Amino acid sequence: MSSTTIDLFRHGETINGSGFRGSIDDALTKEGEQQMWQAVEKAPHQWDQIISSPLQRCAFFARKFSQQHALPLTLEARLKEMHFGLWEGQTATVLMERDADALSKFWQDPLANTPPEAEPLRDFEQRILSAWQEITARYEGKKILLVTHGGVIRLLLCHILQRSVNHLLEFEVKHAAIERIVITDKQARRL
Numbered sequence: 001m002s003s004t005t006i007d008l009f010r011h012g013e014t015i016n017g018s019g020f021r022g023s024i025d026d027a028l029t030k031e032g033e034q035q036m037w038q039a040v041e042k043a044p045h046q047w048d049q050i051i052s053s054p055l056q057r058c059a060f061f062a063r064k065f066s067q068q069h070a071l072p073l074t075l076e077a078r079l080k081e082m083h084f085g086l087w088e089g090q091t092a093t094v095l096m097e098r099d100a101d102a103l104s105k106f107w108q109d110p111l112a113n114t115p116p117e118a119e120p121l122r123d124f125e126q127r128i129l130s131a132w133q134e135i136t137a138r139y140e141g142k143k144i145l146l147v148t149h150g151g152v153i154r155l156l157l158c159h160i161l162q163r164s165v166n167h168l169l170e171f172e173v174k175h176a177a178i179e180r181i182v183i184t185d186k187q188a189r190r191l
Contacts, residue, residue, distance in 0.1 A: 002141035004183040008153045011057040012036045012176045019091035022084040035176035036061045052147040053079040062147045078131035081149035085118030160188045
């Protein structure tokens with residue numbers, strides 16, 4: 001019985017700090033890049049394939065790591081972060097001053113309270129899960145490093161743990177965090 005291992009790897013710190021970065025294509029800071037190198041040095045795993053979001057905060061490291069270790073790299077557009085519409089580039093502090101009610105509603109029930117002009121959470125979920133299903137089928141029995149974003153990882157954890165996507169904000173996913181998922185007999189579990 002073969003198993004598939006997928007390490008969900010969040011990018012490091014970005015140049016414009018925290019907030020709703022979504023589809024903004026920020027670069028990593030020097031510290032953010034170091035965070036990522038330190039995380040993979042600690043990981044006791046060799047990977048067969050790297051799959052990355054094409055946004056530079058993920059793809060920059062993925063390319064360097066791929067070249068350094070002679071590993072194949074695939075950029076997958078569906079693994080981009082959720083687009084936050086008019087909240088793009090804003091911090092929670094600024095949004096609390098401008099529209100505390102809308103931000104609070106989003107945190108309490110992100111399915112029912114899409115930020116203005118943002119990608120609806122159901123659309124984000126469908127996009128991520130379609131990529132996930134394709135990746136798990138195509139790379140069955142392989143060890144994958146999947147370089148992506150906090151929202152993508154949270155959504156996948158909801159899916160794997162069979163929790164409603166409404167719970168995704170309950171998961172803390174720090175910069176350069178790695179969440180290991182093992183799939184055996186089509187059953188995924190978080191290690």
